Amino acid sequence: MPTPISSTPSINPDKSVKIPLDFLDYAKKPEIKDWMVGIRRNLHEIPELGFLEFETSKLIRTELDQMGIPYKYPVAVTGIVGFVGTGRPPFVAIRADMDALAIEEAVEWEHKSKVPGKMHACGHDAHVAMLLGAAKMLQERREDLQGTVVLIFQPAEEGGGGAKKMLDAGALNNVQAIFGLHVSSEYPIGAVATRAGPITAASGFFEVVINGKGGHAALPQHTVDPILAASNVIVSLQHLVSREADPLDSQVVTIAKVQGGGAFNVIPDSVTIGGTFRAFSKESFSQLKQRIEDVVTRQASVQRCNASVTFNTNENPCYPVTINNEVLHEYFGKAAGDMLGVQNIFEMKLLMGAEDFSFFAEAIPGYFYYLGFKNETQGQFERGHSPYYTFNEDALPYGAALHASLATRYLLENPLKHTSPEANYHDEPKRSPHDEF
Numbered sequence: 001m002p003t004p005i006s007s008t009p010s011i012n013p014d015k016s017v018k019i020p021l022d023f024l025d026y027a028k029k030p031e032i033k034d035w036m037v038g039i040r041r042n043l044h045e046i047p048e049l050g051f052l053e054f055e056t057s058k059l060i061r062t063e064l065d066q067m068g069i070p071y072k073y074p075v076a077v078t079g080i081v082g083f084v085g086t087g088r089p090p091f092v093a094i095r096a097d098m099d100a101l102a103i104e105e106a107v108e109w110e111h112k113s114k115v116p117g118k119m120h121a122c123g124h125d126a127h128v129a130m131l132l133g134a135a136k137m138l139q140e141r142r143e144d145l146q147g148t149v150v151l152i153f154q155p156a157e158e159g160g161g162g163a164k165k166m167l168d169a170g171a172l173n174n175v176q177a178i179f180g181l182h183v184s185s186e187y188p189i190g191a192v193a194t195r196a197g198p199i200t201a202a203s204g205f206f207e208v209v210i211n212g213k214g215g216h217a218a219l220p221q222h223t224v225d226p227i228l229a230a231s232n233v234i235v236s237l238q239h240l241v242s243r244e245a246d247p248l249d250s251q252v253v254t255i256a257k258v259q260g261g262g263a264f265n266v267i268p269d270s271v272t273i274g275g276t277f278r279a280f281s282k283e284s285f286s287q288l289k290q291r292i293e294d295v296v297t298r299q300a301s302v303q304r305c306n307a308s309v310t311f312n313t314n315e316n317p318c319y320p321v322t323i324n325n326e327v328l329h330e331y332f333g334k335a336a337g338d339m340l341g342v343q344n345i346f347e348m349k350l351l352m353g354a355e356d357f358s359f360f361a362e363a364i365p366g367y368f369y370y371l372g373f374k375n376e377t378q379g380q381f382e383r384g385h386s387p388y389y390t391f392n393e394d395a396l397p398y399g400a401a402l403h404a405s406l407a408t409r410y411l412l413e414n415p416l417k418h419t420s421p422e423a424n425y426h427d428e429p430k431r432s433p434h435d436e437f
């Protein structure tokens with residue numbers, strides 16, 4: 001086992017400034033970094049989709065067993081909740097998502113995906129490796145923890161709402177605050193990007209079936225043409241953002257799917273279209289949802305068609321806006337600044353993408369940030385969700401050290417202690433004591 005980073009038996013608040021650098025030095029040691037690289041590469045070879053992360057989950061549990069870290073399993077099918085520290089309050093959580101994407105990997109390398117049609121193209125393999133790295137470092141220094149760090153390994157971030165299911169299963173009971181990160185090729189290695197308040201959008205999906213009456217394409221008078229109706233629906237939906245939304249309140253409506261007809265000379269019976277909508281407030285989001293339904297049904301009726309709209313289901317829930325707690329933003333600035341230097345904390349623009357960490361941050365004060373891994377000397381890195389996605393493993397120590405120091409210092413400094421509920425974006429969460437583990 002690696003030697004502890006410091007011989008001091010306990011940390012006092014004056015030393016908290018040193019914690020981030022100590023953890024970073026530790027995480028960069030070859031025995032820790034290479035071990036994380038190994039985990040990430042193992043996971044990269046066995047990508048699994050949401051709620052099917054059985055092998056991934058097994059690998060994580062094997063590592064936790066080896067470290068002597070107790071955990072609950074299964075939580076939300078494949079999820080794991082681990083505990084490091086005193087076993088008593090306060091509880092603070094750090095989180096990683098475990099799922100991969102239905103993409104065929106196009107990168108030729110030694111650790112290419114061994115599963116046809118599946119790939120870790122969003123970096124969740126790295127997220128798991130970094131959280132395990134943090135777990136290892138925290139466990140080494142568990143005597144220094146003034147409370148308990150809760151390790152959240154969640155399934156199904158990519159659309160399945162795994163975070164919501166973890167929450168429903170009580171994963172955050174009695175937890176005061178939660179931190180999460182996502183790797184990003186937009187920002188340089190050794191830097192983070194973040195912002196206070198909203199950071200990623202609320203996201204919903206919809207599917208529309210427009211029913212008409214099919215027939216001969218040369219005799220349109222005997223048909224009710226759903227293709228024409230669908231065309232008008234698509235155009236009308238574009239007016240929701242351009243004409244009804246406040247131009248200063250960012251929103252998106254995209255039709256990403258159109259299916260209908262199969263021949264040059266046949267008008268089909270029905271057309272299916274589908275897409276996504278995004279907004280940064282609950283009000284704008286529900287307004288958009290309502291208006292999508294109105295526009296679809298009324299516009300289709302202009303062409304004598306019937307239309308039905310289905311929105312998200314329990315299997316694929318809408319994701320709320322991810323909102324970073326203001327007090328935790330200040331706290332993060334200090335902890336990350338002490339590790340990386342304030343010049344390496346970038347102010348992020350709002351992101352129209354969605355992240356199911358939002359469910360956690362809606363329930364308790366939460367904080368989400370992006371961890372850079374761009375390094376121009378190593379060439380261009382593709383963005384997430386590309387079959388050419390690659391990840392710079394030099395970022396692993398930064399993520400692990402950030403997780404570990406954010407949690408350790410949180411327990412030491414209790415940054416939310418003077419917070420009134422109004423200072424958060426959320427009402428005080430309803431808490432019940434965490435079960436004994």
Ligand SMILES: [Zn+2]
Pocket residue numbers: 122158384385
């Ligand atoms: Zn993704």
Ligand SMILES: [Zn+2]
Pocket residue numbers: 122123124157182
């Ligand atoms: Zn992701």
